[in-house]
Amino acid sequence: xxxxxxxxxxxxxxxxxxxxxxxxxxxxxxxxxxxxxxxxxxxxxxxxxxxxxxxxxxxxxxxxxxxxxxxxxxxxxxxxxxxxxxxxxxxxxxxxxxxxxxxxxxxxxxxxxxxxxxxxxxxxxxxxxxxxxxxxxxxxxxxxxxxxxxxxxxxxxxxxxxxxxxxxxxxxxxxxxxxxxxxxxxxxxxxxxxxxxxxxxxxxxxxxxxxxxxxxxxxxxxxxxxxxxxxxxxxxxxxxx
Numbered sequence: 001x002x003x004x005x006x007x008x009x010x011x012x013x014x015x016x017x018x019x020x021x022x023x024x025x026x027x028x029x030x031x032x033x034x035x036x037x038x039x040x041x042x043x044x045x046x047x048x049x050x051x052x053x054x055x056x057x058x059x060x061x062x063x064x065x066x067x068x069x070x071x072x073x074x075x076x077x078x079x080x081x082x083x084x085x086x087x088x089x090x091x092x093x094x095x096x097x098x099x100x101x102x103x104x105x106x107x108x109x110x111x112x113x114x115x116x117x118x119x120x121x122x123x124x125x126x127x128x129x130x131x132x133x134x135x136x137x138x139x140x141x142x143x144x145x146x147x148x149x150x151x152x153x154x155x156x157x158x159x160x161x162x163x164x165x166x167x168x169x170x171x172x173x174x175x176x177x178x179x180x181x182x183x184x185x186x187x188x189x190x191x192x193x194x195x196x197x198x199x200x201x202x203x204x205x206x207x208x209x210x211x212x213x214x215x216x217x218x219x220x221x222x223x224x225x226x227x228x229x230x231x232x233x234x235x236x237x238x239x240x241x
Contacts, residue, residue, distance in 0.1 A: 004033050005139045007146065008045040019055060019065050027062035030054065042070065042142070049144055075145050076104040076236055080229070081163055081187035083109045086116040086152055087221050088193050090126055095222040097130060101137035101147055103229035108134070110152040115194040123152055155200055159207040163187040168204050169224050170211035171195050179210045181235040188232075190224040 006026055008014075022030070035041065039054045041064065049070040056063045082105040087093065100108060112118045131149055138146050158166075165182055169190035189209070191200075205211065214227045 002142055003040055003042045003051075004030075004035065005042040005044060005049075005142050006030070007135050007139055008043050010046055012045055014043075014045045014048055014050050014066055014069070016066060016068060019063055022062045022064065024060040027057060027060060030062050031057065040067075044138065044144065044146075047145065073144050074142055076106070076233070077239065078183065078236070079106045079163070079185040080104050080232065081107045081109060081161070081185070082147075082225060082229075083111050083158060083161070083187055083189035084225060085113050085190060085192040085221060086110050086118050086123060088115070088117040090122060092193075092220075092222045093126065093130060094133060096225045097133045098137040098140075099226040100229065101134050101143065102141040103226060103233055105147050105225075105229065106145060108147050108149045110150070111158065111189060112152050112154050113192050114155075114197045114200060116192045118152070120152075127151075155203070158189065158204065158209070161187055164208075166209045167212045167228070168196070168201070168209040169214055169219075169228060170201055171218060172201075173213065174211050176211070178212045181232060183236075183239045186232060188228050190221065190228070192221055 006029065008020065012020065035054045037054055037056065041052050041054060043050050043052050043064065043066070049072050051067045051070055052064040053067055054062070055065050082100045084096065084100065097108070110123070127149070134147055134149060163185045165184050165186045167179065167186070167188045169188070189204075201211065212228075214224065219227060
């Protein structure tokens with residue numbers, strides 16, 4: 001089992017043997033991990049992984065000492081863009097965001113579909129929470145890159161998405177077989193509750209998105225990212241050295 005990991009702000013420049021003060025939230029997190037003074041942990045700081053030592057704790061703060069950098073990269077060898085639908089039940093994002101992060105998404109783009117029932121104020125109020133969920137998932141999965149979370153865009157924005165390999169999960173059977181995964185940057189999307197309309201799938205197919213089937217079952221929106229990304233990670237292992 002690996003060491004616990006926390007993410008530090010990019011504004012911090014890591015220096016060997018330096019002592020860094022942590023805020024109340026991270027101090028609480030370390031306390032929940034039941035770390036004792038002197039225990040080791042890992043920190044992600046300025047896109048670098050460092051081994052650190054837990055040196056002090058109080059009610060609202062804690063401090064660590066950076067020991068040495070760790071040469072580690074747990075990222076996929078290609079960029080993975082998760083173009084996830086804004087769902088009518090925004091709470092579903094709490095379910096599928098951790099899966100998307102743990103399974104390698106490098107960019108998370110919320111997309112407004114016809115059946116999204118999009119409310120800008122409600123979504124804006126969730127953005128900070130979603131960023132915290134992303135950070136927590138990075139810590140749990142020991143990612144070395146924090147995925148970028150963008151602001152929502154309309155589905156039309158995907159017409160010119162700057163990735164050649166683009167898949168859309170589609171619940172209606174098509175005559176074409178699932179595409180073969182290529183060793184190159186990859187983007188995927190899927191519909192919200194109620195699925196993708198005929199007009200939407202037509203637009204996506206005309207602009208180069210290839211429909212894929214995820215089996216005979218009808219999956220919940222919250223299940224789709226894990227199903228797609230799990231398959232992608234298995235395919236990427238075929239290209240591993």
